[in-house]
Amino acid sequence: MKIVFTTSGETLEAPLDGRFGRASKFILYDLEKDYYEVIDNRKSLNSAQGAGIQAAEAMVRAGAGGVVTGHCGPNAFRALSAAGIAIYSCGEPTVAAALEAFRSGALKPMESSDVEGHWI
Protein backbone atom coordinates (compact mmCIF):
# COMPACT_ATOMS: atom_id res chain seq x y z
CA MET A 1 0.00 0.00 0.00
CA LYS A 2 1.07 3.58 -0.70
CA ILE A 3 0.59 6.23 1.97
CA VAL A 4 0.79 10.00 1.47
CA PHE A 5 2.34 12.34 4.02
CA THR A 6 1.68 16.09 3.75
CA THR A 7 4.90 18.08 4.00
CA SER A 8 6.77 21.23 3.08
CA GLY A 9 9.98 19.36 2.19
CA GLU A 10 11.21 16.52 0.05
CA THR A 11 12.79 14.08 2.53
CA LEU A 12 11.62 11.96 5.44
CA GLU A 13 13.29 14.42 7.83
CA ALA A 14 11.05 17.23 6.54
CA PRO A 15 8.23 18.54 8.75
CA LEU A 16 4.78 17.00 8.52
CA ASP A 17 2.45 19.74 7.27
CA GLY A 18 -0.77 20.06 9.29
CA ARG A 19 -2.74 21.03 6.17
CA PHE A 20 -3.87 18.71 3.39
CA GLY A 21 -5.15 20.75 0.40
CA ARG A 22 -2.69 23.56 0.97
CA ALA A 23 0.40 21.54 1.85
CA SER A 24 3.13 22.40 -0.65
CA LYS A 25 4.22 18.80 -1.23
CA PHE A 26 3.21 15.21 -0.69
CA ILE A 27 5.55 12.30 0.05
CA LEU A 28 4.05 9.15 -1.48
CA TYR A 29 5.55 6.27 0.49
CA ASP A 30 5.37 2.67 -0.77
CA LEU A 31 5.22 0.52 2.38
CA GLU A 32 6.11 -2.74 0.59
CA LYS A 33 9.09 -1.40 -1.36
CA ASP A 34 10.29 1.12 1.27
CA TYR A 35 10.59 3.73 -1.39
CA TYR A 36 9.07 7.16 -1.78
CA GLU A 37 8.48 9.84 -4.34
CA VAL A 38 7.64 13.52 -3.99
CA ILE A 39 4.46 14.99 -5.50
CA ASP A 40 4.24 18.75 -6.01
CA ASN A 41 0.94 20.23 -4.80
CA ARG A 42 1.56 23.78 -6.05
CA LYS A 43 -1.47 23.67 -8.33
CA SER A 44 -3.91 23.07 -5.45
CA LEU A 45 -1.96 25.33 -3.13
CA ASN A 46 -2.46 28.28 -5.46
CA SER A 47 -6.06 27.63 -6.44
CA ALA A 48 -8.61 30.14 -5.17
CA GLN A 49 -10.99 27.48 -3.96
CA GLY A 50 -11.41 23.71 -3.85
CA ALA A 51 -7.77 23.00 -2.90
CA GLY A 52 -8.73 19.96 -0.81
CA ILE A 53 -10.86 18.50 -3.61
CA GLN A 54 -8.12 19.05 -6.19
CA ALA A 55 -5.55 17.47 -3.86
CA ALA A 56 -7.88 14.51 -3.33
CA GLU A 57 -8.03 14.02 -7.11
CA ALA A 58 -4.21 13.96 -7.12
CA MET A 59 -4.31 11.26 -4.40
CA VAL A 60 -6.52 9.10 -6.63
CA ARG A 61 -4.14 9.53 -9.57
CA ALA A 62 -1.16 8.66 -7.36
CA GLY A 63 -2.86 5.47 -6.17
CA ALA A 64 -2.70 6.44 -2.48
CA GLY A 65 -4.48 4.17 -0.01
CA GLY A 66 -4.22 6.59 2.89
CA VAL A 67 -3.27 10.16 3.79
CA VAL A 68 -1.41 11.13 6.96
CA THR A 69 -1.82 14.82 7.79
CA GLY A 70 -2.60 17.14 10.69
CA HIS A 71 -6.21 18.11 10.08
CA CYS A 72 -8.85 17.62 7.43
CA GLY A 73 -11.68 19.98 6.39
CA PRO A 74 -15.17 18.86 5.33
CA ASN A 75 -14.75 19.01 1.53
CA ALA A 76 -11.42 17.17 1.54
CA PHE A 77 -12.88 14.59 3.92
CA ARG A 78 -15.90 14.00 1.66
CA ALA A 79 -13.70 13.79 -1.44
CA LEU A 80 -11.14 11.39 0.06
CA SER A 81 -13.84 9.22 1.62
CA ALA A 82 -15.66 8.95 -1.71
CA ALA A 83 -12.40 7.76 -3.24
CA GLY A 84 -12.00 5.17 -0.48
CA ILE A 85 -8.85 6.82 0.87
CA ALA A 86 -8.43 6.72 4.66
CA ILE A 87 -7.30 9.90 6.47
CA TYR A 88 -5.09 9.75 9.55
CA SER A 89 -4.64 12.74 11.86
CA CYS A 90 -1.13 12.89 13.27
CA GLY A 91 0.67 15.34 15.54
CA GLU A 92 4.21 14.08 14.90
CA PRO A 93 6.71 16.76 13.86
CA THR A 94 8.35 15.01 10.89
CA VAL A 95 7.39 12.68 8.07
CA ALA A 96 9.74 10.00 9.47
CA ALA A 97 8.09 10.13 12.90
CA ALA A 98 4.62 10.04 11.29
CA LEU A 99 5.67 7.02 9.20
CA GLU A 100 6.86 5.29 12.36
CA ALA A 101 3.57 6.08 14.12
CA PHE A 102 1.62 4.73 11.15
CA ARG A 103 3.66 1.52 11.02
CA SER A 104 3.24 0.91 14.74
CA GLY A 105 -0.54 1.12 14.32
CA ALA A 106 -0.81 4.19 16.56
CA LEU A 107 -2.84 6.14 13.96
CA LYS A 108 -6.55 5.46 13.55
CA PRO A 109 -8.57 6.52 10.50
CA MET A 110 -10.60 9.69 11.05
CA GLU A 111 -14.38 9.27 11.01
CA SER A 112 -15.20 12.88 10.19
CA SER A 113 -13.52 16.19 9.36
CA ASP A 114 -12.00 17.89 12.40
CA VAL A 115 -11.73 21.49 11.17
CA GLU A 116 -13.77 23.93 9.06
CA GLY A 117 -12.71 24.64 5.47
CA HIS A 118 -9.95 27.30 5.13
CA TRP A 119 -9.04 26.70 8.77
CA ILE A 120 -5.57 28.19 8.47
Added chain:
Amino acid sequence: MILAVASGKGGTGKTTVSVNLARIFGSPVQLLDCDVEEPNSHLFIKGKPDNREIASIKVPEVDESRCDACGECGRLCQYHAIALLGPAPLVFPELCHGCGGCEKVCPRGAIREIDRRIGIVETMEADGITLIQGRLDVGVAMAPPLVRAVKSRLQSGVPAILDAPPGTSCPVIATIRGSDFVALVTEPTPFGLHDLELAVDMVRELGIPFGVVINRVGAGDDRVHAFCGGNKIPVLLEIPDDRRIAEAYSRGELVVDALPEYRSLFSTLLWKIRGSRGKERRAGHVRRDN
Protein backbone atom coordinates in the same frame (compact mmCIF):
# COMPACT_ATOMS: atom_id res chain seq x y z
CA MET B 1 -28.78 56.44 -18.60
CA ILE B 2 -27.12 53.98 -16.26
CA LEU B 3 -24.56 55.61 -13.97
CA ALA B 4 -22.34 53.34 -11.86
CA VAL B 5 -20.65 54.71 -8.75
CA ALA B 6 -17.53 52.68 -8.00
CA SER B 7 -14.16 52.98 -6.27
CA GLY B 8 -11.05 50.97 -5.74
CA LYS B 9 -10.77 51.67 -2.04
CA GLY B 10 -13.67 51.02 0.32
CA GLY B 11 -15.13 53.76 2.48
CA THR B 12 -14.45 56.61 0.06
CA GLY B 13 -18.08 57.71 -0.28
CA LYS B 14 -19.79 55.64 -2.99
CA THR B 15 -23.00 55.43 -1.04
CA THR B 16 -22.87 59.11 -0.09
CA VAL B 17 -22.58 60.05 -3.77
CA SER B 18 -25.20 57.52 -4.92
CA VAL B 19 -27.96 58.34 -2.45
CA ASN B 20 -27.50 62.10 -2.70
CA LEU B 21 -27.52 62.01 -6.50
CA ALA B 22 -30.70 59.94 -6.39
CA ARG B 23 -32.32 62.49 -4.06
CA ILE B 24 -31.59 65.55 -6.23
CA PHE B 25 -32.23 63.73 -9.52
CA GLY B 26 -35.40 65.68 -10.19
CA SER B 27 -37.30 62.90 -11.94
CA PRO B 28 -38.06 59.23 -11.20
CA VAL B 29 -34.80 57.33 -10.77
CA GLN B 30 -33.77 53.80 -9.86
CA LEU B 31 -31.11 53.30 -7.21
CA LEU B 32 -29.54 49.85 -7.23
CA ASP B 33 -27.46 48.81 -4.23
CA CYS B 34 -25.14 46.25 -5.79
CA ASP B 35 -22.91 46.02 -2.72
CA VAL B 36 -24.76 42.83 -1.87
CA GLU B 37 -22.37 41.75 0.89
CA GLU B 38 -23.17 44.86 2.90
CA PRO B 39 -25.95 46.93 1.33
CA ASN B 40 -26.49 50.23 3.12
CA SER B 41 -28.33 52.58 0.74
CA HIS B 42 -31.55 51.62 2.55
CA LEU B 43 -30.28 53.43 5.64
CA PHE B 44 -30.65 56.72 3.75
CA ILE B 45 -33.57 56.01 1.41
CA LYS B 46 -36.23 55.08 3.88
CA GLY B 47 -39.11 53.00 2.68
CA LYS B 48 -40.66 49.66 3.52
CA PRO B 49 -39.70 46.78 1.21
CA ASP B 50 -42.75 46.19 -0.94
CA ASN B 51 -41.30 43.27 -2.82
CA ARG B 52 -38.87 40.61 -1.68
CA GLU B 53 -37.73 37.77 -3.93
CA ILE B 54 -35.38 34.88 -3.36
CA ALA B 55 -32.36 34.78 -5.70
CA SER B 56 -30.84 31.43 -6.60
CA ILE B 57 -28.17 29.95 -8.79
CA LYS B 58 -28.38 26.66 -10.65
CA VAL B 59 -26.20 23.90 -9.24
CA PRO B 60 -25.84 20.36 -10.59
CA GLU B 61 -27.54 17.23 -9.28
CA VAL B 62 -26.26 13.88 -10.52
CA ASP B 63 -28.53 10.97 -11.44
CA GLU B 64 -26.20 8.14 -10.49
CA SER B 65 -28.24 5.55 -12.40
CA ARG B 66 -27.39 7.31 -15.66
CA CYS B 67 -23.77 8.25 -14.83
CA ASP B 68 -21.05 6.05 -16.28
CA ALA B 69 -18.23 7.84 -14.40
CA CYS B 70 -16.58 9.27 -17.52
CA GLY B 71 -15.41 12.31 -15.52
CA GLU B 72 -16.10 14.94 -18.22
CA CYS B 73 -17.98 17.14 -15.72
CA GLY B 74 -15.07 17.27 -13.27
CA ARG B 75 -12.54 17.98 -16.01
CA LEU B 76 -14.58 20.97 -17.18
CA CYS B 77 -15.19 22.56 -13.77
CA GLN B 78 -12.50 25.11 -12.93
CA TYR B 79 -13.93 25.58 -9.43
CA HIS B 80 -13.79 21.93 -8.30
CA ALA B 81 -17.51 22.11 -7.58
CA ILE B 82 -18.01 18.70 -9.20
CA ALA B 83 -15.35 16.00 -9.05
CA LEU B 84 -15.16 12.33 -9.90
CA LEU B 85 -13.49 10.53 -7.02
CA GLY B 86 -15.52 7.36 -6.75
CA PRO B 87 -18.17 5.58 -8.82
CA ALA B 88 -20.13 8.83 -9.40
CA PRO B 89 -19.25 12.55 -9.23
CA LEU B 90 -19.48 14.44 -5.96
CA VAL B 91 -21.07 17.90 -5.99
CA PHE B 92 -19.85 20.71 -3.73
CA PRO B 93 -22.71 23.24 -4.15
CA GLU B 94 -21.04 26.08 -2.21
CA LEU B 95 -18.17 26.11 -4.73
CA CYS B 96 -20.46 26.15 -7.80
CA HIS B 97 -20.66 29.38 -9.82
CA GLY B 98 -23.75 28.14 -11.67
CA CYS B 99 -22.32 28.20 -15.21
CA GLY B 100 -24.21 25.07 -16.28
CA GLY B 101 -21.19 23.66 -18.12
CA CYS B 102 -21.23 20.26 -16.44
CA GLU B 103 -24.78 19.65 -17.56
CA LYS B 104 -23.83 20.60 -21.13
CA VAL B 105 -20.80 18.28 -21.37
CA CYS B 106 -22.41 15.23 -19.74
CA PRO B 107 -22.79 12.75 -22.62
CA ARG B 108 -25.43 10.70 -20.78
CA GLY B 109 -27.78 13.42 -19.57
CA ALA B 110 -27.08 12.41 -15.99
CA ILE B 111 -26.85 15.97 -14.67
CA ARG B 112 -29.78 18.29 -14.07
CA GLU B 113 -29.75 21.70 -12.45
CA ILE B 114 -31.45 22.54 -9.18
CA ASP B 115 -31.86 25.90 -7.43
CA ARG B 116 -29.57 26.89 -4.60
CA ARG B 117 -30.59 30.02 -2.70
CA ILE B 118 -27.87 32.68 -2.42
CA GLY B 119 -29.77 35.73 -1.16
CA ILE B 120 -32.73 38.03 -1.65
CA VAL B 121 -33.58 41.01 -3.83
CA GLU B 122 -35.68 43.72 -2.19
CA THR B 123 -37.47 46.62 -3.86
CA MET B 124 -38.84 49.71 -2.16
CA GLU B 125 -40.23 53.06 -3.23
CA ALA B 126 -39.53 56.38 -1.53
CA ASP B 127 -40.18 59.86 -2.98
CA GLY B 128 -39.63 59.06 -6.65
CA ILE B 129 -36.69 56.74 -5.93
CA THR B 130 -37.04 53.03 -6.61
CA LEU B 131 -34.44 51.32 -4.44
CA ILE B 132 -33.52 47.80 -5.51
CA GLN B 133 -31.02 46.02 -3.30
CA GLY B 134 -29.50 42.57 -2.98
CA ARG B 135 -28.69 40.90 0.31
CA LEU B 136 -26.31 37.97 0.07
CA ASP B 137 -27.05 35.20 2.57
CA VAL B 138 -24.55 34.84 5.40
CA GLY B 139 -22.00 32.18 4.52
CA VAL B 140 -22.44 32.52 0.75
CA ALA B 141 -19.34 33.66 -1.14
CA MET B 142 -20.94 34.18 -4.55
CA ALA B 143 -21.77 37.85 -5.09
CA PRO B 144 -21.80 38.23 -8.92
CA PRO B 145 -24.93 36.14 -9.59
CA LEU B 146 -26.82 38.19 -6.99
CA VAL B 147 -25.54 41.44 -8.50
CA ARG B 148 -26.87 40.23 -11.87
CA ALA B 149 -30.20 39.34 -10.22
CA VAL B 150 -30.44 42.89 -8.83
CA LYS B 151 -29.63 44.37 -12.24
CA SER B 152 -32.19 42.13 -13.96
CA ARG B 153 -34.87 44.19 -12.13
CA LEU B 154 -33.73 47.36 -13.93
CA GLN B 155 -36.62 48.99 -15.72
CA SER B 156 -35.46 50.23 -19.11
CA GLY B 157 -36.16 53.85 -19.95
CA VAL B 158 -35.85 55.01 -16.34
CA PRO B 159 -32.42 56.42 -15.35
CA ALA B 160 -30.48 54.32 -12.84
CA ILE B 161 -27.70 54.85 -10.33
CA LEU B 162 -25.71 51.73 -9.43
CA ASP B 163 -23.94 51.74 -6.04
CA ALA B 164 -21.05 49.29 -6.62
CA PRO B 165 -19.09 47.23 -4.09
CA PRO B 166 -15.52 48.41 -3.44
CA GLY B 167 -12.52 46.88 -5.19
CA THR B 168 -11.87 45.81 -8.78
CA SER B 169 -12.88 42.15 -8.73
CA CYS B 170 -15.80 40.11 -10.09
CA PRO B 171 -18.66 41.70 -8.07
CA VAL B 172 -17.57 45.15 -9.27
CA ILE B 173 -17.23 44.04 -12.90
CA ALA B 174 -20.70 42.46 -12.68
CA THR B 175 -22.03 45.81 -11.45
CA ILE B 176 -20.43 48.29 -13.86
CA ARG B 177 -20.57 46.18 -17.02
CA GLY B 178 -23.20 47.59 -19.35
CA SER B 179 -23.37 50.99 -17.64
CA ASP B 180 -23.05 54.22 -19.64
CA PHE B 181 -20.76 56.09 -17.27
CA VAL B 182 -18.74 55.32 -14.15
CA ALA B 183 -18.03 57.82 -11.39
CA LEU B 184 -14.95 56.67 -9.46
CA VAL B 185 -15.02 57.97 -5.90
CA THR B 186 -11.70 58.35 -4.13
CA GLU B 187 -10.01 60.27 -1.34
CA PRO B 188 -6.79 62.32 -1.51
CA THR B 189 -4.61 59.83 0.36
CA PRO B 190 -1.91 57.39 -0.80
CA PHE B 191 -4.39 54.53 -0.29
CA GLY B 192 -7.06 56.34 -2.27
CA LEU B 193 -4.64 57.03 -5.11
CA HIS B 194 -3.28 53.47 -5.21
CA ASP B 195 -6.74 51.95 -5.50
CA LEU B 196 -7.95 54.66 -7.89
CA GLU B 197 -5.19 53.67 -10.32
CA LEU B 198 -6.45 50.06 -10.24
CA ALA B 199 -10.03 51.22 -10.75
CA VAL B 200 -9.03 53.43 -13.70
CA ASP B 201 -7.32 50.44 -15.34
CA MET B 202 -10.50 48.41 -14.79
CA VAL B 203 -12.91 50.89 -16.41
CA ARG B 204 -10.49 51.50 -19.29
CA GLU B 205 -10.33 47.74 -19.90
CA LEU B 206 -14.13 47.68 -20.02
CA GLY B 207 -14.20 50.72 -22.30
CA ILE B 208 -16.70 52.71 -20.23
CA PRO B 209 -16.44 56.54 -20.05
CA PHE B 210 -15.60 57.68 -16.54
CA GLY B 211 -14.66 60.57 -14.28
CA VAL B 212 -13.45 60.99 -10.72
CA VAL B 213 -15.10 62.29 -7.57
CA ILE B 214 -12.64 63.31 -4.84
CA ASN B 215 -14.11 63.16 -1.36
CA ARG B 216 -12.69 64.72 1.83
CA VAL B 217 -10.67 67.27 -0.10
CA GLY B 218 -8.43 69.10 2.36
CA ALA B 219 -7.42 65.95 4.19
CA GLY B 220 -4.41 64.13 2.77
CA ASP B 221 -2.36 65.51 -0.12
CA ASP B 222 -2.66 66.57 -3.77
CA ARG B 223 -1.36 63.44 -5.50
CA VAL B 224 -4.84 62.30 -6.63
CA HIS B 225 -5.35 65.71 -8.29
CA ALA B 226 -1.92 65.41 -9.94
CA PHE B 227 -2.67 61.89 -11.17
CA CYS B 228 -6.00 62.96 -12.71
CA GLY B 229 -4.43 66.04 -14.29
CA GLY B 230 -1.51 64.08 -15.72
CA ASN B 231 -3.77 61.42 -17.18
CA LYS B 232 -6.43 63.79 -18.49
CA ILE B 233 -9.08 62.27 -16.25
CA PRO B 234 -11.94 64.68 -15.53
CA VAL B 235 -12.48 65.51 -11.85
CA LEU B 236 -16.25 65.80 -11.72
CA LEU B 237 -16.73 66.81 -8.12
CA GLU B 238 -14.69 67.68 -5.04
CA ILE B 239 -16.43 67.18 -1.70
CA PRO B 240 -14.69 69.09 1.08
CA ASP B 241 -13.46 67.43 4.27
CA ASP B 242 -16.36 68.70 6.36
CA ARG B 243 -17.06 67.03 9.68
CA ARG B 244 -20.75 67.93 9.37
CA ILE B 245 -21.04 65.62 6.34
CA ALA B 246 -19.74 62.69 8.38
CA GLU B 247 -22.08 63.58 11.24
CA ALA B 248 -25.12 63.66 8.92
CA TYR B 249 -24.04 60.34 7.40
CA SER B 250 -23.70 58.76 10.84
CA ARG B 251 -27.28 59.77 11.59
CA GLY B 252 -28.53 58.23 8.34
CA GLU B 253 -29.29 61.66 6.86
CA LEU B 254 -28.69 62.77 3.29
CA VAL B 255 -26.12 65.54 2.88
CA VAL B 256 -28.39 67.44 0.49
CA ASP B 257 -31.15 67.44 3.13
CA ALA B 258 -29.08 68.12 6.25
CA LEU B 259 -26.70 70.62 4.59
CA PRO B 260 -28.62 72.31 1.75
CA GLU B 261 -25.54 74.35 0.78
CA TYR B 262 -24.17 71.15 -0.77
CA ARG B 263 -27.12 70.62 -3.09
CA SER B 264 -25.47 72.63 -5.86
CA LEU B 265 -22.32 70.44 -5.67
CA PHE B 266 -24.30 67.30 -6.41
CA SER B 267 -26.41 69.07 -9.05
CA THR B 268 -23.19 70.09 -10.78
CA LEU B 269 -21.98 66.50 -10.74
CA LEU B 270 -25.17 65.35 -12.40
CA TRP B 271 -24.93 68.14 -14.95
CA LYS B 272 -21.29 67.27 -15.75
CA ILE B 273 -22.05 63.57 -16.21
CA ARG B 274 -24.96 64.36 -18.53
CA GLY B 275 -22.75 66.83 -20.39
CA SER B 276 -19.85 64.44 -20.87
CA ARG B 277 -22.25 61.86 -22.26
CA GLY B 278 -23.63 64.43 -24.70
CA LYS B 279 -20.11 65.16 -25.94
CA GLU B 280 -19.50 61.48 -26.63
CA ARG B 281 -22.68 61.18 -28.60
CA ARG B 282 -21.73 64.18 -30.69
CA ALA B 283 -18.24 62.78 -31.27
CA GLY B 284 -19.75 59.48 -32.39
CA HIS B 285 -18.14 57.63 -29.48
CA VAL B 286 -18.73 53.91 -29.78
CA ARG B 287 -19.09 52.08 -26.51
CA ARG B 288 -18.25 48.42 -26.22
CA ASP B 289 -21.21 46.60 -24.72
CA ASN B 290 -20.36 43.42 -22.88
